[in-house]
Amino acid sequence: xxxxxxxxxxxxxxxxxxxxxxxxxxxxxxxxxxxxxxxxxxxxxxxxxxxxxxxxxxxxxxxxxxxxxxxxxxxxxxxxxxxxxxxxxxxxxxxxxxxxxxxxxxxxxxxxxxxxxxxxxxxxxxxxxxxx
Amino acid sequence: xxxxxxxxxxxxxxxxxxxxxxxxxxxxxxxxxxxxxxxxxxxxxxxxxxxxxxxxxxxxxxxxxxxxxxxxxxxxxxxxxxxxxxxxxxxxxxxxxxxxxxxxxxxxxxxxxxxxxxxxxxxxxxxxxxxxxxxxxxxxxxxxxxxxxxxxxxxxxxxxxxxxxxxxxxxxxxxxxxxxxxxxxxxxxxxxxxxxxxxxxxxxxxxxxxxxxxxxxxxxxxxxxxxxxxxxxxxxxxxxxxxxxxxxxxxxxxxxxxxxxxxxxxxxxxxxxxxxxxxxxxxxxxxxxxxxxxxxxxxxxxxxxxxxxxxxxxxxxxxxxxxxxxxxxxxxxxxxxxxxxxxxxxxxxxxxxxxxxxxxxxxxxxxxxxxxxxxxx
Numbered sequence: 001x002x003x004x005x006x007x008x009x010x011x012x013x014x015x016x017x018x019x020x021x022x023x024x025x026x027x028x029x030x031x032x033x034x035x036x037x038x039x040x041x042x043x044x045x046x047x048x049x050x051x052x053x054x055x056x057x058x059x060x061x062x063x064x065x066x067x068x069x070x071x072x073x074x075x076x077x078x079x080x081x082x083x084x085x086x087x088x089x090x091x092x093x094x095x096x097x098x099x100x101x102x103x104x105x106x107x108x109x110x111x112x113x114x115x116x117x118x119x120x121x122x123x124x125x126x127x128x129x130x131x132x
Numbered sequence: 133x134x135x136x137x138x139x140x141x142x143x144x145x146x147x148x149x150x151x152x153x154x155x156x157x158x159x160x161x162x163x164x165x166x167x168x169x170x171x172x173x174x175x176x177x178x179x180x181x182x183x184x185x186x187x188x189x190x191x192x193x194x195x196x197x198x199x200x201x202x203x204x205x206x207x208x209x210x211x212x213x214x215x216x217x218x219x220x221x222x223x224x225x226x227x228x229x230x231x232x233x234x235x236x237x238x239x240x241x242x243x244x245x246x247x248x249x250x251x252x253x254x255x256x257x258x259x260x261x262x263x264x265x266x267x268x269x270x271x272x273x274x275x276x277x278x279x280x281x282x283x284x285x286x287x288x289x290x291x292x293x294x295x296x297x298x299x300x301x302x303x304x305x306x307x308x309x310x311x312x313x314x315x316x317x318x319x320x321x322x323x324x325x326x327x328x329x330x331x332x333x334x335x336x337x338x339x340x341x342x343x344x345x346x347x348x349x350x351x352x353x354x355x356x357x358x359x360x361x362x363x364x365x366x367x368x369x370x371x372x373x374x375x376x377x378x379x380x381x382x383x384x385x386x387x388x389x390x391x392x393x394x395x396x397x398x399x400x401x402x403x404x405x406x407x408x409x410x411x412x413x414x415x416x417x418x419x420x421x422x423x424x425x426x427x428x429x430x431x432x433x434x435x436x437x438x439x440x441x442x443x444x445x446x447x448x449x450x451x452x453x454x455x456x457x458x459x460x461x462x463x464x465x466x467x468x469x470x471x472x473x474x475x476x477x478x479x480x481x482x483x484x485x486x487x488x489x490x491x492x493x494x495x496x497x498x499x500x501x502x503x504x505x506x507x508x509x
Binding site: 005008010011037043062063064065066067068069078080082090092093094102103105106121 | 250258259261262263265266267268269273276277278280281284327329330331332374382383387
């Protein structure tokens with residue numbers, strides 16, 4: 001599988017922050033709206049100015065599925081999740097260390113940074129109140 | 133009425149290994165469509181295909197003997213653009229930019245380039261890279277992450293999806309051109325098929341990978357007298373909205389709906405002056421079975437969350453309220469990127485389908501965000 005992280009200049013800030021275990025969201029510097037995935041222009045006010053807002057890294061699972069490779073049995077299976085962050089944007093990631101076999105719909109999650117193929121990456125685990 | 137007609141249709145056989153080039157498939161289907169229209173290659177002066185089609189327009193012209201074209205265009209988004217190709221052709225002929233437009237799509241999508249296999253790179257532009265990084269490397273996974281929300285919102289199950297597949301395979305079983313001709317399945321067969329994307333899609337929820345080509349000829353309605361079996365294009369529409377991306381729908385407020393399809397439906401019905409009750413047959417693009425459920429609800433054939441019961445009640449059957457995917461769909465007939473479903477819509481209006489619905493006046497054909505209403509001239 002290719003690793004497209006950092007390939008796009010619009011996305012670099014996200015992975016730079018992730019390298020320091022920080023989850024950040026792009027924010028329009030003029031109207032203040034958050035947006036993800038990153039984009040060079042604010043679709044609400046047209047501004048090209050932006051900064052980032054820190055995310056608390058908490059949210060709920062909007063959707064999920066097991067990502068297996070029927071033709072690549074040696075690949076590690078993943079649970080792909082669509083997280084609705086408390087700040088109001090959605091983010092695709094993986095659920096790590098699932099406490100059970102699901103279903104995971106609407107379960108609360110918290111970010112957990114891990115190294116993935118050489119890149120510090122925000123994953124999520126179920127936020128069951130138990131420290132990881 | 134758009135002022136345009138489908139004048140002819142043509143296709144190759146649908147297989148898993150065509151044994152010939154995609155250009156040959158495109159040329160065979162295109163020539164068949166031109167002949168079916170009662171026209172000659174010299175009559176063609178426009179061509180439309182998908183952006184992802186691998187066949188060069190000029191080389192196809194050379195094969196067919198088309199002397200000159202004054203319109204060419206391609207529709208983005210893979211299957212999203214299947215019905216939009218006809219919209220382009222309608223725009224060309226009704227604006228006077230061309231007189232007769234050839235629409236084509238041909239590929240060896242099983243024997244050469246398989247969409248369904250895990251892809252080493254994102255299948256398109258950003259933001260697909262954001263998903264690929266986390267393991268979404270097939271269309272099945274891209275769509276499953278959207279469809280799962282529908283299941284959760286309404287308690288729909290994979291078994292519900294299986295009831296659609298059984299219907300599609302029943303139609304395919306009596307369609308000699310279908311890959312799954314004479315091979316119907318039961319719900320038990322569906323539930324026994326392996327997971328492709330648990331807990332959403334089993335093998336039998338996924339469309340085929342197919343080799344083949346399909347072509348259509350679109351011309352002005354004034355030329356109806358020149359062609360043998362003209363079919364009116366009553367409406368054509370396409371709708372794309374903010375915060376969507378091709379093959380995924382992750383950012384709208386309610387992921388258990390399909391707002392783009394609902395928008396396309398409103399446009400189609402308004403332009404045709406029709407309502408859902410006026411549709412006699414529907415040919416609904418289904419790369420994966422759950423899409424039919426979202427589409428039935430987006431088009432107002434049933435209410436939100438009601439598609440599982442609507443299908444279980446037999447409404448998609450030949451004697452049901454809305455016979456759907458009467459060729460077997462992309463699951464049962466073949467996956468020619470949705471354009472074979474347009475062909476089936478034309479056949480239903482002509483009265484020439486193998487699973488013919490009696491007294492067809494209007495057929496809805498949809499391919500995700502784009503759609504057509506076909507009817508009698």
